[in-house]
Amino acid sequence: MPDCDYIVSGDYVLTMVDGAPPLRHGAVAVSAGKIVAIGGDKAIAAEYNPTTAVGGSGKAVLPGLINAHTHAAMVYFRGIADDLPLKEWLERHIWPAEGKWLSDEFVGDATELACCEMLKAGVTTFNDMYFFGDSSARAAKRMGMRAVLGAGVLDFPNASARNADEYIEKAEQFIKNWLGDDLITPSIAPHAPYTCSPATYMKAKRAAERYGVPLHTHLSETQHEVSEITKKYGKPPVELLEEIGFLDATVVAAHCVWVNDKEIEILAGRRTGVAHCIESNLKLAAGIAPVVSMLNKGVNVAFGSDGAASNNDLDIFSEMSFSARVHKAMSGDPTVINAFTALEMATSIGARVLGMGDKTGTLEVGKSADIVIVDLNKPHLAPFYDIYSVIVYSMRSPDVESVMVNGKLLVDRGKFIPKDEQEIMDKAWWWKDKIDGAKNI
Ligand SMILES: [Zn+2]
Structure with a gap:
């Protein structure tokens, strides 16, 4: 025996x-x-x-649930600015707060809280996009969680880098530090078509190809994004990324709310996985992604919580529950996204979207x-x-x-088990007092 x-x-x-x-x-x-x-x-x-x-x-x-799109360290910005449209929320609140507070210490402490929250809610793997990746990776390792950590890339400076080339250099260093780790998969995350030029997207892609790591981006989140990108490049975001050669099975595209039929065909044809973030999309009034059409056309669609600043939690049970209900109402068809499909999206399909179908997402001998x-x-x-x-x-x-x-x-x-839960929450409140104190100066 x-x-x-x-x-x-x-x-x-x-x-x-x-x-x-x-x-x-x-x-x-x-x-x-x-x-x-x-x-x-x-x-x-x-x-x-x-x-x-x-x-x-x-x-x-x-099987452990998969959170296919988040910004884990943003748990410290939970509720910092609610009830605002995406553009104003990002430009007036989130980016300034990130510019002021992001550091190795902030990201490490915040990621511990995010891992604690997710693990207690049954999430075992998350696909992240943020900055100070080494700190997130060390925190996720300390908490024992599986993560794909995307080093964020922007065309403008923040606390971690001055320009796109520096973000990508940092991403490459981060990849070298973590490639081959049993829990951490490094990746590169050009933020979105409205913050990264096509040239930046392709620099990120070439870097990812050099190391054989995945990519992660926001795509077609709002109508505003689609109209801006169409005005600038003559085509909507998914078509733009297709034309430059960015899309393939290594890419996870978060949101895809405003995609037309042609773009859904592109995502299906390229085997690009989609992270559906219904609670964040509802809260920011971004819209409701055509998930039923995507699934019908063979796109792999998983659930993402997005960051806790726009959700305001990292709970995949509620993403499943919301999605299974909202898409029924939207399509007028109560048979769509049945309970089994919703659980598949949170587990086996989620793992497939992250390119981890051989490792997690189902209970099978050898996994x-x-x-x-x-x-x-x-x-x-x-x-x-x-x-x-x-x-x-x-x-x-x-x-x-x-x-x-x-x-x-x-x-x-x-x-x-990994750490005293009260200590993790006390640290969150310590940071909150620091952020609040600075606001009042
Ligand atoms: Zn996001």
């Missing part, structure tokens, strides 16, 4: 493998960070002798043990007739009980 590190069991094991039904009374054996067996709980218990058993009766086991256990024994979850329905339409992130990344238990029955 071979030993293993963990047996993770539950009334349901949702592997999210194409075509695989939910496994009733199932279990997953984990050893050295990987899933080594999946099957009925009795069969697994008879075959493996675990150091620790987690889960059990009244639980469901599912990393990125696993979430949810508690089904709650009043708002009783009774249920379909496990996917209860997870997408009734469950909320506090129902997450335990979370494992790469075979390490990071949340154990609600307790955050």
Whole structure:
């Protein structure tokens, strides 16, 4: 009887493998960070002798959720400027605040809070775009989280660089520092077509190609962006990036709210993944992305929270729930984005969008043990007739009980293991007082 590190069991094991039904009374054996067996709980218990058993009766086991677009360190700007349109929000509030406060210390501390928030809500992997990447990477590593960290690129200065070339030089150094890490995937993130010229986009792409790393950008977020880009270049943003040769399967495009049919065909043809950020889009009144058309045309669409300054949390359970509802209303068709599809977008499709389908996103032997256990024994979850329905339409992130990344238990029955949670929150309030104090001077 071979030993293993963990047996993770539950009334349901949702592997999210194409075509695989939910496994009733199932279990997953984990050893050295990987899933080594999946099957009925009795069969697994008879075959493996675990150091620790987690889960059990009244639980469901599912793959870790994927947050396909965020700016983790912006948690410290949560609620700093609400109820404003994107342009004013960015130009009058967010960019000035970032210019003043961003530093290695700020980004490191803030990323710890973001990881704590996401892990406790069942997110095991996030796709980030920000600055001071080494600090984010060290923080994510300390918290044990899997992340694709995109070094931000702009055509104008901020606290991290003076111009596009310097951002890209810094991105290359960051990539060299982290390439090959088991949890951190470095990437390059030209911010958006209205902040990066086509030349900057292609410099970023060439740099990414040199190291074989992914790219991450904002695309067609607002009508204003589309009209500005069309005025300047004679075509809308997706067509522009297609024409210059930027788009392919290594790119994650966040938002894609205002894309026409031709642009959806381009995204599908190039296998460019889309991060759908419905809560951020609703809050900034950016609009509602044509996700149903994208899915119908074969575009891989995952969920992103965007930064906490425009959401205002990093919760993928609520992204699933909002999306599954809003697109029904928008299309007048209650059958679209059913509960199973929503959970796929948050797990297996999410991993595919990030180019990590071989590593995470489903529960399969040989994949990393990125696993979430949810508690089904709650009043708002009783009774249920379909496990996917209860997870997408009734469950909320506090129902997450335990979370494992790469075979390490990071949340154990609600307790955050990597660091004292109160200490992380106290640090957030310390920074908030500093930011507020400076405002009042
Ligand atoms: Zn964003």
